[in-house]
Amino acid sequence: MISMDNNSPEVRHPITMTSQTQYSIPFNRSSVIGRELDYITEALRIGQIGGDQSFTKRCQGLLEQVLQVPKALLTTSCTHALELAALLLDLQPGDQVIVPAFTFVSTANAFVLRGAWPVFIDIRQDTLNMDEAQVERLLTPRTKVIVPVHYAGVGCEMDVITDIASRHGIAVIEDNAHGLFGSYRGRKLGTFGSFSAQSFHETKNVTCGEGGALLLNDAGYLERAEILREKGTDRSRFFRGQVDKYTWVDLGSSYVMSDVLAAFLFGQLEVWQQIQDKRRRVWEYYDRQLRDWARERGIRTPIVPPHCDQAYHMYYLLLPSLDQRTALIEHLKRRGILSVFHYLPLHLSRMGQKFGGRPGACPVTEDVSARLLRLPFYNTLSEFEQERVVAALLEF
Numbered sequence: 323m324i325s326m327d328n329n330s331p332e333v334r335h336p337i338t339m340t341s342q343t344q345y346s347i348p349f350n351r352s353s354v355i356g357r358e359l360d361y362i363t364e365a366l367r368i369g370q371i372g373g374d375q376s377f378t379k380r381c382q383g384l385l386e387q388v389l390q391v392p393k394a395l396l397t398t399s400c401t402h403a404l405e406l407a408a409l410l411l412d413l414q415p416g417d418q419v420i421v422p423a424f425t426f427v428s429t430a431n432a433f434v435l436r437g438a439w440p441v442f443i444d445i446r447q448d449t450l451n452m453d454e455a456q457v458e459r460l461l462t463p464r465t466k467v468i469v470p471v472h473y474a475g476v477g478c479e480m481d482v483i484t485d486i487a488s489r490h491g492i493a494v495i496e497d498n499a500h501g502l503f504g505s506y507r508g509r510k511l512g513t514f515g516s517f518s519a520q521s522f523h524e525t526k527n528v529t530c531g532e533g534g535a536l537l538l539n540d541a542g543y544l545e546r547a548e549i550l551r552e553k554g555t556d557r558s559r560f561f562r563g564q565v566d567k568y569t570w571v572d573l574g575s576s577y578v579m580s581d582v583l584a585a586f587l588f589g590q591l592e593v594w595q596q597i598q599d600k601r602r603r604v605w606e607y608y609d610r611q612l613r614d615w616a617r618e619r620g621i622r623t624p625i626v627p628p629h630c631d632q633a634y635h636m637y638y639l640l641l642p643s644l645d646q647r648t649a650l651i652e653h654l655k656r657r658g659i660l661s662v663f664h665y666l667p668l669h670l671s672r673m674g675q676k677f678g679g680r681p682g683a684c685p686v687t688e689d690v691s692a693r694l695l696r697l698p699f700y701n702t703l704s705e706f707e708q709e710r711v712v713a714a715l716l717e718f
């Protein structure tokens with residue numbers, strides 16, 4: 323069985339090339355959807371393989387226009403976008419950051435790298451998002467940031483979270499790794515926090531293998547964000563002709579994506595609606611076919627509140643017990659279908675325990691983590707393949 327713990331992060335594409343042959347329906351499969359290869363060839367032909375060149379600008383422009391944000395900056399990953407956000411907020415050792423216990427390690431790690439202390443919050447039973455009703459109880463004078471994660475691309479209760487944050491003078495940084503193009507009460511996910519972090523990792527709806535973006539909803543941070551992203555130099559200003567040489571002016575690191583990857587990404591981004599439509603059909607097919615079967619067996623299917631337009635990032639089942647989940651993974655595996663579980667409770671990881679995480683502290687996370695199963699879900703999943711997955715499930 324596939325192993326997963328918080329030291330070997332989330333099983334996002336959990337099979338090696340050799341073990342993949344074991345599965346005729348993998349959990350994830352990357353694919354070329356649009357003009358990705360033409361654009362890569364173009365980037366190579368015009369000799370633009372470094373960062374911040376024409377394809378990066380086209381990707382950023384598209385994100386800014388579709389999401390209506392003042393600025394998008396491509397980064398090497400969502401993890402790095404979160405690190406940039408933590409740097410921009412000037413977090414100091416001992417500052418506290420509220421993060422869900424049910425998330426990927428980077429949601430916490432990006433802040434821990436700055437010396438901050440992660441305060442783990444449990445999740446809601448229905449959406450598996452941060453339980454906004456518990457935020458206020460966790461606030462202290464040292465709380466500086468709340469980091470909502472829109473799990474499976476379904477929006478957190480942003481009305482409540484942003485209201486608490488503004489009343490207490492706390493920043494909100496959205497980890498929108500799952501939620502690109504989803505909305506909450508008609509507003510796009512990723513546009514609520516001061517910053518938000520996107521992922522273009524191979525398991526995401528829109529991908530370039532490894533990549534991310536920082537969205538800045540407050541243009542006041544733009545100049546510094548450019549500097550921190552360019553190794554702490556004012557190189558972006560130099561390229562715009564605003565200074566005649568560039569130099570070291572602040573902290574920073576190397577967070578700029580190569581234009582070769584941006585070329586691939588643009589090929590996907592420009593057909594984002596086609597990708598989302600396809601994923602909606604995949605999600606709805608699973609839901610239609612499995613809902614009654616699941617209900618009769620005490621299996622929970624995803625809950626999407628009416629005020630959330632989800633991003634169709636994944637389809638999961640909550641089995642009645644860990645044993646049943648293990649049995650179902652085995653049952654599907656015997657039929658050549660790879661299904662996977664998801665995050666282990668972050669507060670119970672080795673690092674999480676160093677920050678005070680204890681069993682029982684986030685009971686919903688602990689329970690859900692043991693019972694959740696993700697079904698194969700990718701942009702080219704065919705109806706025939708989905709029929710096979712559903713038939714295998716109905717046999718269980």
Ligand SMILES: Cc1ncc(COP(=O)(O)O)c(C=O)c1O
Nearest residue numbers: 399400401426428499521522523
């Ligand atoms: C919620 C969440 N945040 C952050 C990340 C990290 O993304 P990346 O691999 O682009 O750094 C992931 C990875 O899948 C994730 O699920």
